[in-house]
Amino acid sequence: DQQVKQNSPSLSVQEGRISILNCDYTNSMFDYFLWYKKYPAEGPTFLISISSIKDKNEDGRFTVFLNKSAKHLSLHIVPSQPGDSAVYFCAASEDTNAGKSTFGDGTTLTVKP
Amino acid sequence: NAGVTQTPKFRILKIGQSMTLQCTQDMNHNYMYWYRQDPGMGLKLIYYSVGAGITDKGEVPNGYNVSRSTTEDFPLRLELAAPSQTSVYFCASSWGGWKNTEAFFGQGTRLTVV
Numbered sequence: 001d002q003q004v005k006q007n008s009p010s011l012s013v014q015e016g017r018i019s020i021l022n023c024d025y026t027n028s029m030f031d032y033f034l035w036y037k038k039y040p041a042e043g044p045t046f047l048i049s050i051s052s053i054k055d056k057n058e059d060g061r062f063t064v065f066l067n068k069s070a071k072h073l074s075l076h077i078v079p080s081q082p083g084d085s086a087v088y089f090c091a092a093s094e095d096t097n098a099g100k101s102t103f104g105d106g107t108t109l110t111v112k113p
Numbered sequence: 114n115a116g117v118t119q120t121p122k123f124r125i126l127k128i129g130q131s132m133t134l135q136c137t138q139d140m141n142h143n144y145m146y147w148y149r150q151d152p153g154m155g156l157k158l159i160y161y162s163v164g165a166g167i168t169d170k171g172e173v174p175n176g177y178n179v180s181r182s183t184t185e186d187f188p189l190r191l192e193l194a195a196p197s198q199t200s201v202y203f204c205a206s207s208w209g210g211w212k213n214t215e216a217f218f219g220q221g222t223r224l225t226v227v
Contacts, residue, residue, distance in 0.1 A: 004155070006155075009153070031212075032211060032212040034211065041220070041221075042220055042221075043117070043203050043205070043217075043218030043219050043220050043221055044156070044203070044218045045218070046215040046216065046217075051212075089155055089156065091156075091211070093210070093211035093212055095212065097210075098144075098163075098209065098210020098211060098212055099144060099146075099161045099162075099163050099169065099210055099211070100158060100161065100171065100211070101158065101211040102158075102172075103148075103155035103156040103157075104155050105153065105154050105155040106154075106155055
């Protein structure tokens with residue numbers, strides 16, 4: 001039973017256009033969501049997060065949207081750049097256990113020049 | 114700052130052998146984590162620690178052991194290596210839990226069990 005799902009294994013977009021990466025979750029106890037980016041042969045790095053009390057969080061070119069009723073979140077990258085090409089992981093955690101998080105399987109984003 | 118340092122970067126083990134994956138952080142973080150990533154999959158939590166002397170199981174703890182005698186170090190022990198433990202292992206640390214602070218990851222240890 002996968003509690004965090006990223007249904008698109010890959011996404012390809014043109015430089016300058018918008019990239020939209022999606023994530024669905026099933027556990028209604030999740031109340032904090034994060035996006036991590038990973039380049040080959042490196043560890044993941046933190047990108048952006050959102051609390052369940054918000055429906056949007058923005059940081060420069062990156063915006064995360066949360067739809068609690070649909071148990072869905074999305075990451076928007078505008079404009080996309082070739083350096084954004086990486087694997088993006090969605091993760092979620094519960095208020096009752098700060099030490100645990102559940103990751104999705106990742107979406108590989110390719111931004112073409 | 115070195116951040117989170119994992120050693121070794123690569124290792125090949127024979128079935129039944131044991132080894133310890135080392136992880137150290139120099140950020141004085143309370144929380145430390147061990148994850149494994151199988152090909153095409155996400156990160157699965159093996160064990161985590163909320164401070165020195167305190168550890169707890171994650172999603173996939175079987176076949177592994179951990180200890181946290183200091184704030185800086187969080188080694189992961191494989192006692193009897195099995196082919197199913199072939200994976201990339203990531204150690205991470207954060208000041209608080211996942212809700213409050215950013216977690217920093219090491220570069221990973223690629224382990225192959227043959």
